[in-house]
Structures are given as C-alpha cells and as structure tokens.
Amino acid sequence: MLGTGNMGEAVLAGALRAGLAPEHVTATVRRPERLQELADRHGVRTTTDNVAAVEGADVVVIAVKPKDVAAMLTQVGDALPHHAVVVSVAVGLPTSFFEDRLPARQPVVRVMPNTPAAIGAGMSVLSAGESVTDEQVALVEAVLAGTGDVVRVPEAYQTPAAAISGSGPAYVFYVLDALTEAGVAAGLPRDLSSRLARQTLLGSARLIAETGEHPALARERVTSPGGTTIAGLRRLDQAAVRAAFIDAVAASCERAEEIAAELGD
Numbered sequence: 703m704l705g706t707g708n709m710g711e712a713v714l715a716g717a718l719r720a721g722l723a724p725e726h727v728t729a730t731v732r733r734p735e736r737l738q739e740l741a742d743r744h745g746v747r748t749t750t751d752n753v754a755a756v757e758g759a760d761v762v763v764i765a766v767k768p769k770d771v772a773a774m775l776t777q778v779g780d781a782l783p784h785h786a787v788v789v790s791v792a793v794g795l796p797t798s799f800f801e802d803r804l805p806a807r808q809p810v811v812r813v814m815p816n817t818p819a820a821i822g823a824g825m826s827v828l829s830a831g832e833s834v835t836d837e838q839v840a841l842v843e844a845v846l847a848g849t850g851d852v853v854r855v856p857e858a859y860q861t862p863a864a865a866i867s868g869s870g871p872a873y874v875f876y877v878l879d880a881l882t883e884a885g886v887a888a889g890l891p892r893d894l895s896s897r898l899a900r901q902t903l904l905g906s907a908r909l910i911a912e913t914g915e916h917p918a919l920a921r922e923r924v925t926s927p928g929g930t931t932i933a934g935l936r937r938l939d940q941a942a943v944r945a946a947f948i949d950a951v952a953a954s955c956e957r958a959e960e961i962a963a964e965l966g967d
C-alpha cells in the first residue's frame with residue numbers, strides 16, 4: 703500500500719478484517735510519525751521507503767492524491783516486479799495514465815473504493831487495464847472482497863461511479879448531519895436527535911437492501927395522504943433537493959475530468 707492515508711487505511715483495514723495476513727502487507731507513508739500508529743493499529747509492516755515496499759509484491763495499491771501519482775510512478779516504476787498488479791484508487795486518472803508511465807505490459811487495475819471499506823461495508827468499482835489477466839483481476843477482487851461489495855465496470859463508468867459511491871458517503875454524512883441539526887432546531891436534545899437520525903438512515907438503507915424495493919415505493923408507504931410526511935417532502939421539492947443532488951454529482955464528474963486534464967491525461 704503506497705500512501706496510506708484516509709482511503710488507503712480504510713482499504714487496508716477491510717482487507718485485514720477478511721483475513722489478509724498483516725505480515726504480508728507493507729504500508730508506506732510520507733510522515734514518519736504515522737509509521738508506528740499504522741503498525742500498532744493494523745500489525746502491518748510500515749516504511750517511508752516506497753521502492754523497498756514494492757520489492758517482491760504481487761499487488762501494489764497506489765493511494766496517494768492524484769497530483770502525487772506521477773512522482774510515485776517515477777519513483778517505483780523500475781523496482782516493480784513484472785507480474786505485480788498496480789491498483790490505483792486515484793479519482794480521475796485512467797489506466798492509460800499508469801500504463802504510459804510504467805514499464806511495458808505492467809498490469810494496471812483501476813478501482814474506486816469508498817471509506818465504509820474500513821468496516822467491510824464498502825462499495826468498489828473495478829476496471830482492468832490493457833495487460834491484465836483474468837487471474838490478476840481475480841487476485842485484486844480477492845484482496846478487495848473483505849472491504850465490501852466489488853463490481854467490475856467498463857472504465858467509462860469510473861467517473862460517474864466515483865461521484866455516486868466514491869464521494870457518496872460524504873453526501874450521506876451531510877444528510878445525516880442536516881437531519882440531526884433539524885431535530886435540534888425542532889427542540890430535541892442533540893444526543894437523541896443524532897440517535898434517531900442515525901438509526902433511521904441505517905434502518906432505511908437496510909430495508910431497501912433486504913427487500914429490494916424501489917425507493918420511490920418505500921417513500922410512498924411512509925407518506926400518508928394529507929399527513930405530516932407529505933408536508934415535509936413538499937418543502938424538499940420546493941428547495942429543489944433532487945435537482946441539487948443531480949447538480950452535485952454532475953459537478954463531481956466535471957471535477958474528475960478537470961483533475962485528469964490538469965495532470966496530463
């Protein structure tokens with residue numbers, strides 16, 4: 703794991719929970735004070751030496767910010783074992799960005815995970831590059847299996863997928879925070895409001911997951927004619943909340959394209 707920050711550590715934690723042996727994992731960081739912290743929390747080997755970390759590796763996950771990826775590839779490219787699958791989680795950067803900067807035929811897999819990976823409840827979308835075998839994709843899927851659901855998609859879907867499932871937890875936390883504040887505004891103690899909002903979000907998500915029901919139908923079953931819910935939904939429609947979500951996802955997609963353009967691909 704090269705660059706073990708928020709996302710890298712979440713993927714690491716999920717994979718370890720599902721049985722990946724910590725002694726087979728090396729996590730790199732830039733700041734030496736993170737070395738002991740990561741080793742204590744996860745039992746993995748840690749180092750600031752990216753080149754040493756990739757020696758003998760079968761899978762090399764690159765989890766630095768998109769702007770730091772090119773320098774990382776320059777640094778480790780020649781040290782990568784030929785068979786090592788390079789897995790990128792960087793938003794915006796296509797597999798060709800990596801293939802153009804790595805030795806010929808180095809296998810590259812692009813993954814967009816999300817932070818619930820840390821507790822095995824993540825969503826990852828995966829796309830294989832030019833030189834990846836089915837066995838190598840299966841190996842990456844096996845590593846990711848502990849982080850939650852994994853789906854293989856055409857690479858063209860990576861940008862919108864990043865906007866829905868990659869950034870999505872932030873939007874959901876935003877809604878949770880807003881609902882909690884709304885409860886406080888309506889007179890509930892903060893702890894109680896937070897508990898009601900959190901369990902409602904969890905229960906609603908589980909209900910949809912377990913019944914497979916369309917969310918619009920599930921919403922209709924909460925909405926009594928002339929009742930309280932329709933009064934609230936009407937305000938959400940007046941505030942164009944649905945359109946705001948559509949705009950938010952479009953803005954996220956635009957930003958992904960911008961990042962790719964800024965970084966040369």
Ligand SMILES: NC(=O)C1=CN([C@@H]2O[C@H](COP(=O)(O)OP(=O)(O)OC[C@H]3O[C@@H](n4cnc5c(N)ncnc54)[C@H](O)[C@@H]3O)[C@@H](O)[C@H]2O)C=CC1
Pocket residue numbers: 704705706707708709710730731732733750752765766767768770774791792793814815816817868869
């Ligand atoms: N945060 C999220 O929810 C998601 C992030 N991503 C992607 O994950 C990547 C990382 O994002 P975050 O974890 O949020 O950022 P972060 O800043 O928390 O993590 C990046 C880590 O890389 C380290 N780093 C930078 N250069 C390094 C080097 N040369 N050697 C070793 N370590 C180095 C930094 O010190 C930092 O700990 C990005 O490419 C982002 O697009 C993808 C999906 C979701």
Ligand SMILES: O=C(O)[C@@H]1CCC=N1
Pocket residue numbers: 793864868869
């Ligand atoms: O905000 C970002 O750029 C990253 C990518 C998807 C989620 N977080």
